[in-house]
Amino acid sequence: MHAPLALEIGLARAAAGLSRLAGAGGGTTLPGKLLWKLDPGAVDRLAARLPQGSALISATNGKTTTAAMAARILEPTVRLAHNRAGANLVSGVASALVVARDAELGLFEVDEAALPEVARRVSPRAISLGNLFRDQLDRYGELELVAQRWRELVSRLPAGAALVANGDDPQLGAIAADRPGSVVFGLDDPRQASPALQHAADSKWCVRCGTPYEYAAAYIGHLGDYRCPACGHARPPLDVAAREIELDGLERVSFELVTPEGSTRVELRLPGLYNVYNALAAAALSRSLGASLEDITAGLQGFSAAFGRFERIQLEDRSLLVLLIKNPTGANEVVRTLVAGRAPKLLMVALNDEIADGRDVSWIWDVDFEPLLGGLERLIATGERAAELALRFKYAGLPEEAIEVVPSLEKALDRGLELTPRGGELTALPTYTAMLALRDLVVRRGFVKPYWEEAA
Numbered sequence: 001m002h003a004p005l006a007l008e009i010g011l012a013r014a015a016a017g018l019s020r021l022a023g024a025g026g027g028t029t030l031p032g033k034l035l036w037k038l039d040p041g042a043v044d045r046l047a048a049r050l051p052q053g054s055a056l057i058s059a060t061n062g063k064t065t066t067a068a069m070a071a072r073i074l075e076p077t078v079r080l081a082h083n084r085a086g087a088n089l090v091s092g093v094a095s096a097l098v099v100a101r102d103a104e105l106g107l108f109e110v111d112e113a114a115l116p117e118v119a120r121r122v123s124p125r126a127i128s129l130g131n132l133f134r135d136q137l138d139r140y141g142e143l144e145l146v147a148q149r150w151r152e153l154v155s156r157l158p159a160g161a162a163l164v165a166n167g168d169d170p171q172l173g174a175i176a177a178d179r180p181g182s183v184v185f186g187l188d189d190p191r192q193a194s195p196a197l198q199h200a201a202d203s204k205w206c207v208r209c210g211t212p213y214e215y216a217a218a219y220i221g222h223l224g225d226y227r228c229p230a231c232g233h234a235r236p237p238l239d240v241a242a243r244e245i246e247l248d249g250l251e252r253v254s255f256e257l258v259t260p261e262g263s264t265r266v267e268l269r270l271p272g273l274y275n276v277y278n279a280l281a282a283a284a285l286s287r288s289l290g291a292s293l294e295d296i297t298a299g300l301q302g303f304s305a306a307f308g309r310f311e312r313i314q315l316e317d318r319s320l321l322v323l324l325i326k327n328p329t330g331a332n333e334v335v336r337t338l339v340a341g342r343a344p345k346l347l348m349v350a351l352n353d354e355i356a357d358g359r360d361v362s363w364i365w366d367v368d369f370e371p372l373l374g375g376l377e378r379l380i381a382t383g384e385r386a387a388e389l390a391l392r393f394k395y396a397g398l399p400e401e402a403i404e405v406v407p408s409l410e411k412a413l414d415r416g417l418e419l420t421p422r423g424g425e426l427t428a429l430p431t432y433t434a435m436l437a438l439r440d441l442v443v444r445r446g447f448v449k450p451y452w453e454e455a456a
Contacts, residue, residue: 060329062277063130065275076295082106086306127163132169134327168277197224198218220273282299318426349381350431352434364392382406383430
């Protein structure tokens with residue numbers, strides 16, 4: 001082992017241990033930041049030592065769940081260096097490489113904007129691109145800018161690197177079509193399509209000529225079976241597909257997983273079409289890394305929710321259901337899933353505007369909260385921008401007397417539990433930093449372990 005690198009790794013691992021010991025965090029980013037300061041090239045050298053290389057997963061929505069699903073598929077047969085806690089910038093990837101011992105394969109969830117830099121450093125053997133939606137415009141810019149950066153990244157990949165892409169996303173379908181040998185996945189079940197393209201859909205116009213797409217099926221936002229009537233640009237043929245999808249409320253979803261090697265029925269212990277997309281991305285990537293259809297099926301069916309993503313937490317004689325929302329498309333799918341299951345009478349929504357959430361919260365006006373209102377009796381609006389959230393629900397038509405504004409997340413949780421009957425469940429829809437803070441609250445009350453410990 002290169003002596004300076006060994007010393008750097010030792011210092012970084014010690015920093016991780018001290019961070020956990022001091023209660024300052026799980027050491028999911030600090031070791032990587034320290035390593036980066038000591039030696040920026042160390043990340044490259046650590047990645048190069050992985051015998052089976054690295055695979056990267058990026059998307060606006062679902063990358064944490066997709067990466068966790070892929071890990072569940074691959075772990076029985078290969079030792080992973082994996083950023084399980086969701087730290088997805090260069091520092092998080094570096095930390096995962098530092099703490100992994102005897103890892104054979106790197107499996108990294110990567111932030112959309114950080115993907116080109118991470119790919120340059122780890123030289124991935126496979127990349128999965130899940131979707132691109134409007135999100136944190138103050139940080140990312142318009143999604144076309146992210147798509148262009150991804151397109152440039154893919155053009156620089158070596159010939160042997162595998163590209164797995166969601167063909168139902170026009171931006172990603174175009175990227176995949178330009179790279180020979182790409183593996184394209186998507187849904188193939190018009191029964192589950194929406195009757196029309198959602199008003200908040202992003203990529204409505206042809207990426208080749210700018211003409212509005214025509215959709216034979218629109219599944220989530222702009223994801224679907226599209227075709228440009230002017231130039232003919234259309235969804236590419238699907239290599240890995242989900243057919244015969246059956247939604248079962250808030251509990252599960254099942255589908256026929258179709259691959260070139262054969263088909264199998266998969267039952268997920270998660271709800272919603274968005275989790276079918278996550279499962280397809282994980283299946284297609286794992287397949288490109290050598291997993292068999294049997295491995296893929298077993299991994300997906302044994303998977304349970306990633307933290308904060310449809311996570312149920314038992315709080316003595318009540319439970320808390322946490323569903324992360326962070327942009328219009330993701331929030332709309334959460335609403336659709338709740339309505340298809342059992343729309344709650346009591347709902348807690350937490351809106352923050354930290355850097356990790358996006359400073360601009362105007363996106364809440366593009367979320368279709370209205371379908372929830374039919375059975376909603378009480379809304380607890382909380383978080384740093386609780387007032388704006390309450391206003392959004394008032395304009396949606398929820399009576400003012402049904403809205404409680406409780407900016408303190410801890411007080412809001414207590415109020416929600418107070419209004420929840422024994423044996424009942426409180427549904428919470430937090431943005432990213434609010435989700436972390438909410439989880440920290442229940443950790444401090446002893447109901448669940450810190451997410452980094454659970455991930456480990």
